[in-house]
Amino acid sequence: MKKLLVICLSLLVGISAGAIVRPASLFNDGMVLQQQSNVRFWGRAKANTTVKVKGSWNNHTVSCKSDADGKWELLLPTPKASFKPYKVTLSDGDKLTINNVLIGEVWLGSGQSNMEMMVYGFINCPVENSARFISESYKYRDRIRLVKIPRFPLRQEAEYVEAKWQECTPEVVRTASAVGYFFATLISDKLNVPVGIINSSWGGTRVEGWTPKDLLEGYGEKLDVEVFKNRANSATPMVMYNGMLKPLAGYTLKGFLWYQGEANVWQANTYANHLSNMINRWRSDWKQGDLPFLFVEIAPYQYNTGNEQSAYLREAQCEVQHMVNNAYMVCTNDLVTPFERRQIHPMKKYEVAERLSLLALNKVYGMKGINSQSPEFQTMTVKDGKAILTFNNVDAGFNRFDDIEGFEICGADKKFVPATGVWLEGRRVVVTSNLVKEPVAVRYCFKDFQIGNLANGDNLPVIPFRTDK
Numbered sequence: 001m002k003k004l005l006v007i008c009l010s011l012l013v014g015i016s017a018g019a020i021v022r023p024a025s026l027f028n029d030g031m032v033l034q035q036q037s038n039v040r041f042w043g044r045a046k047a048n049t050t051v052k053v054k055g056s057w058n059n060h061t062v063s064c065k066s067d068a069d070g071k072w073e074l075l076l077p078t079p080k081a082s083f084k085p086y087k088v089t090l091s092d093g094d095k096l097t098i099n100n101v102l103i104g105e106v107w108l109g110s111g112q113s114n115m116e117m118m119v120y121g122f123i124n125c126p127v128e129n130s131a132r133f134i135s136e137s138y139k140y141r142d143r144i145r146l147v148k149i150p151r152f153p154l155r156q157e158a159e160y161v162e163a164k165w166q167e168c169t170p171e172v173v174r175t176a177s178a179v180g181y182f183f184a185t186l187i188s189d190k191l192n193v194p195v196g197i198i199n200s201s202w203g204g205t206r207v208e209g210w211t212p213k214d215l216l217e218g219y220g221e222k223l224d225v226e227v228f229k230n231r232a233n234s235a236t237p238m239v240m241y242n243g244m245l246k247p248l249a250g251y252t253l254k255g256f257l258w259y260q261g262e263a264n265v266w267q268a269n270t271y272a273n274h275l276s277n278m279i280n281r282w283r284s285d286w287k288q289g290d291l292p293f294l295f296v297e298i299a300p301y302q303y304n305t306g307n308e309q310s311a312y313l314r315e316a317q318c319e320v321q322h323m324v325n326n327a328y329m330v331c332t333n334d335l336v337t338p339f340e341r342r343q344i345h346p347m348k349k350y351e352v353a354e355r356l357s358l359l360a361l362n363k364v365y366g367m368k369g370i371n372s373q374s375p376e377f378q379t380m381t382v383k384d385g386k387a388i389l390t391f392n393n394v395d396a397g398f399n400r401f402d403d404i405e406g407f408e409i410c411g412a413d414k415k416f417v418p419a420t421g422v423w424l425e426g427r428r429v430v431v432t433s434n435l436v437k438e439p440v441a442v443r444y445c446f447k448d449f450q451i452g453n454l455a456n457g458d459n460l461p462v463i464p465f466r467t468d469k
Contacts, residue, residue: 021045021072021092026251029099030165032145032196033088034106034252035081040287042073042250045092056087057103066092078103081193083142102145104194105187106253109180110210110245111260112234113203114296114352117345119178125345127178133350137173142194144168144184146176149200149248153232153239157212161247165196177201179259179296182353183360190361198251200244204234206263207271210241211278219274235263249285255292255364256282257356261313262298262344265305268312272319279324292364293327294356295320297463300333300449302341311446314464318376328363330355331374333445333452334461341449355460371395371458377465380442387431387439389467394427396457404429406445406452406464411436414468416443429454441468 023043033039044066045051051072054061057079066072076088081104088098109115113122119134121127147165152158166172173181177199184195202209208216216223221237232239256279264271279293297317303310321329332355335348355372362372375391375398382388387409407419409431419442421432431442445452445464455461 020094020096021051021090022096023090023098024251025160025163025247026147026165026198027088027098028163028165030101030145030167031098031147032102032104032106032165032194033078034254035078035103035193037078037252038075039078039252040073040250041076041090042071043090044070045072046070049092052089052091054089055101056089057082081105081191083194102194102196104196105191106196106198106251107180107183107187107255107257108198108200108248108251108253109177109183109257109259110200111258111296112201112205112263114262114299114345114349115177115179115199115257115259116201116203117178117349118175119181120174121178121347122345125343126347127349128347129350130178133182134170134174137168137170140168140185140188142167143188144181144194145196146172146181146184147196147198148176149198149244151202152243153236154243155228155232155239157242157246159247161243163198163248178349179353179356180257182350183257183356186354186357187360190357191365198248200240200248201259202234202240202244204263205240205260206235206237206267207260207274207278208237209234209239210245210260211238211274212241212246212281213238215277215281219270245282246285249282250287253286253288253291255294255360258293258295259352260295261317262301262310265298265303265310265313268309268316271313271316272323275317275320276323279320279327290326292360293324294359294364295327295329296352296356297329297331297333299336299344299346300341300445300447300451301336301344302449305448308447310448311464311466315466315469318463318465326363328359328373329463330359331461331463333464334455336451338451371456371460374460375454375456375462377444377463377467380467382439385432385437385439387442387467388425389429389431389442391427391429391462393460394456397427398424398429399455399457399459400453404454406450406454407431408443408446409433409436409439410441410468411438412440414440416441441466443467
């Protein structure tokens with residue numbers, strides 16, 4: 001931890017002591033700026049002096065005055081998206097030029113290892129079709145830019161962190177976030193615009209690691225010296241927020257991508273509240289209103305908890321999209337194979353990104369006619385020994401009539417048994433069992449590892465659920 005603090009302080013000194021104006025971490029060659037926005041620029045310069053920023057797209061200069069500590073901040077208007085590289089010039093008397101700047105769409109991806117997972121995968125954890133995606137990455141060299149924030153856990157909030165934008169090459173894409181990169185290709189193709197992806201993720205991190213101190217204190221988290229005695233790791237609260245998130249806060253975005261939850265499986269009862277609070281704080285830090293927050297349900301995995309604990313975590317994740325405005329979840333219940341029962345990093349990352357892109361295109365970019373949400377349980381009624389279920393997001397009905405898998409049913413004894421009869425009546429699902437005469441509750445894939453096969457007409461899977469909450 002001491003070494004990290006020294007590095008951070010060195011960064012601050014180096015940025016503030018030089019004669020040339022220094023922008024914040026993400027402002028460097030190759031960056032992508034959010035189109036048609038008042039993009040926030042900030043950094044350090046000479047104390048009490050005028051700072052000027054100019055974009056080459058119109059050569060209009062915006063200025064502000066730095067304070068006694070040399071801090072400055074201003075808003076620079078950007079044009080429509082373009083594949084033409086621009087320059088941004090900054091000056092406080094001395095000049096700094098940022099080259100090869102694209103104007104497009106900017107998203108920040110965060111979370112734990114399934115967001116961090118690289119296009120080529122991890123050891124013994126491949127990404128499906130990775131060789132093809134890596135070899136084709138040159139197609140996006142002039143369309144997509146990527147930046148990977150290094151692991152930089154800190155006890156105190158940092159002002160700067162190393163952040164270098166990179167063009168798409170096989171070498172760069174190979175170690176880029178698979179979900180982030182695939183999402184970028186899909187958005188770039190559909191909207192025909194440049195896309196920038198900021199990847200700030202770390203495997204094994206809890207949601208509390210990406211949460212600031214004041215919120216954690218309200219949860220009763222231990223933040224005393226003992227917690228930070230040794231070098232901070234992925235389980236340490238708040239240090240990812242301080243070192244890897246806070247220095248980026250304010251860089252103008254289109255939205256957030258979030259893939260996390262496995263490390264919180266044993267805290268399902270607090271997860272919905274903690275994630276909701278984290279989202280609201282991030283939005284407050286960015287000062288862009290209710291920025292879209294698109295997140296991924298954790299995939300089926302055999303945790304060996306003995307009590308299907310991860311099912312409760314998925315349930316908490318689903319609750320978040322009803323607790324927080326402009327937050328949407330993609331279901332991944334069908335994006336694993338039977339042999340991945342003990343593989344916490346499923347290989348179908350392109351499909352995860354594809355579902356995130358559907359949400360973005362529909363909910364964020366306003367494309368009508370795109371069904372981007374999975375069916376979600378709504379009501380249950382019981383009639384003549386049958387449990388009759390209704391769902392939302394089934395305008396086109398379901399994907400099958402026969403061999404529907406994943407349902408369980410119970411009577412008053414609360415002992416769930418596999419359903420022996422499941423069929424459709426219009427947009428309703430009927431569940432029965434010859435062992436349950438009077439149904440009381442139904443569950444669908446409400447286990448650590450169970451793959452269902454029921455989806456809507458757009459092949460988006462039914463979200464696992466229980467009626468007996």
